[in-house]
Amino acid sequence: MGIGVKYMHTAKELEALGCRVYLSEPLSRHTTFGTGGPCDILCECADMESARGAYLYLYRSGIPFEVVGRGSNVLVSDSGFRGVILKFYGDSHIKTFGEDIIYCSGGISAKKAAAFAMEKGLSGFEFAGSIPGSVGGHVAMNAGCFGSEMKDIVEAVGGFIEGEEVELSPGQCGFSHRESVFLKKKGIILWAKFKLEHSDRESCLKKFKEITAKKRHAQPLEFPSCGSVFKRKEGVIPAKLIEEAGLKGLKVGGAEVSTKHSGFIVNRGGATSRDVRELISRIKREIYDRYAVWLEEEIRYIGQF
Numbered sequence: 001m002g003i004g005v006k007y008m009h010t011a012k013e014l015e016a017l018g019c020r021v022y023l024s025e026p027l028s029r030h031t032t033f034g035t036g037g038p039c040d041i042l043c044e045c046a047d048m049e050s051a052r053g054a055y056l057y058l059y060r061s062g063i064p065f066e067v068v069g070r071g072s073n074v075l076v077s078d079s080g081f082r083g084v085i086l087k088f089y090g091d092s093h094i095k096t097f098g099e100d101i102i103y104c105s106g107g108i109s110a111k112k113a114a115a116f117a118m119e120k121g122l123s124g125f126e127f128a129g130s131i132p133g134s135v136g137g138h139v140a141m142n143a144g145c146f147g148s149e150m151k152d153i154v155e156a157v158g159g160f161i162e163g164e165e166v167e168l169s170p171g172q173c174g175f176s177h178r179e180s181v182f183l184k185k186k187g188i189i190l191w192a193k194f195k196l197e198h199s200d201r202e203s204c205l206k207k208f209k210e211i212t213a214k215k216r217h218a219q220p221l222e223f224p225s226c227g228s229v230f231k232r233k234e235g236v237i238p239a240k241l242i243e244e245a246g247l248k249g250l251k252v253g254g255a256e257v258s259t260k261h262s263g264f265i266v267n268r269g270g271a272t273s274r275d276v277r278e279l280i281s282r283i284k285r286e287i288y289d290r291y292a293v294w295l296e297e298e299i300r301y302i303g304q305f
């Protein structure tokens with residue numbers, strides 16, 4: 001079935017705002033899992049101005065939309081998403097601010113931001129550079145690894161929440177484990193400032209290489225995935241429980257509990273989002289039956305499941 005007149009109008013408005021627009025775009029091309037059906041409109045915003053314009057237009061028009069960055073923590077339904085996917089990814093806007101602060105667009109890749117900070121001899125962003133995704137996605141998710149989280153380095157975040165322009169201090173961002181106010185309310189992160197520490201380029205690079213080596217060793221990076229599927233909670237390490245329950249290697253269709261890191265579900269080829277969702281349900285039921293612990297997903301769902 002063709003796209004409706006309403007969405008043709010929306011597509012034209014978004015193009016006029018400087019966005020690149022694709023109709024009926026398969027989201028499997030925009031998620032690291034490599035699954036997900038088409039959205040009515042994919043709206044790519046390569047800079048802060050077009051992201052700002054697109055967000056405000058969509059919010060005020062009441063058109064269903066979801067913000068994504070690199071799609072490295074989202075599971076999109078096989079039937080896709082009825083509405084607009086606002087993809088904010090690819091801006092190159094980044095600069096130092098004062099002596100030890102970097103300011104960057106929410107759309108920039110975290111790896112690029114880390115490379116910039118390391119080049120300036122500023123330390124603290126290395127862990128974030130080892131995690132796939134955009135700076136906006138990282139801040140929204142309060143991404144972290146090896147004892148560091150985005151909340152530890154955020155100085156200020158700018159964007160919109162429920163249609164209102166905001167500039168938030170770290171305390172106002174509502175950070176907790178893989179959570180922030182930007183996920184709980186309909187928000188978009190347009191920029192963020194990070195307070196880092198003076199160091200030198202070589203030490204920063206050494207730290208970055210150590211972190212990425214540890215990740216390569218521990219994570220199944222050879223298969224498409226979304227990273228860890230479940231949130232850690234006080235005293236609960238999902239990967240440990242899943243392994244103890246003997247669920248390593250459990251498969252539904254092309255989706256498999258990684259044999260290398262049981263917190264990951266990997267796409268072994270031809271997985272659908274339905275396979276992944278079914279596998280998640282089986283894991284949750286099994287862990288609950290064995291340990292009376294109800295695991296909670298870290299990954300974010302888009303569309304109908």
Ligand SMILES: Cc1cc2nc3c(=O)[nH]c(=O)nc-3n(C[C@H](O)[C@H](O)[C@H](O)COP(=O)(O)OP(=O)(O)OC[C@H]3O[C@@H](n4cnc5c(N)ncnc54)[C@H](O)[C@@H]3O)c2cc1C
Pocket residue numbers: 032066067068069070071072073074088106107131132133134135136137138139140141142143144145182183187188189190219221225226227228300
């Ligand atoms: C191999 C692999 C390893 C991983 N390892 C880790 C790890 O060690 N630690 C960790 O924490 N995560 C990890 N992840 C998960 C993922 O990389 C992070 O959650 C990352 O922060 C997601 O960024 P993204 O730009 O891809 O966001 P997306 O997946 O596109 O979106 C995730 C959520 O953030 C929201 N969002 C995205 N951009 C914005 C924005 N500009 N404004 C407001 N909201 C936004 C979306 O609406 C969505 O709810 C891993 C993933 C993979 C594939």
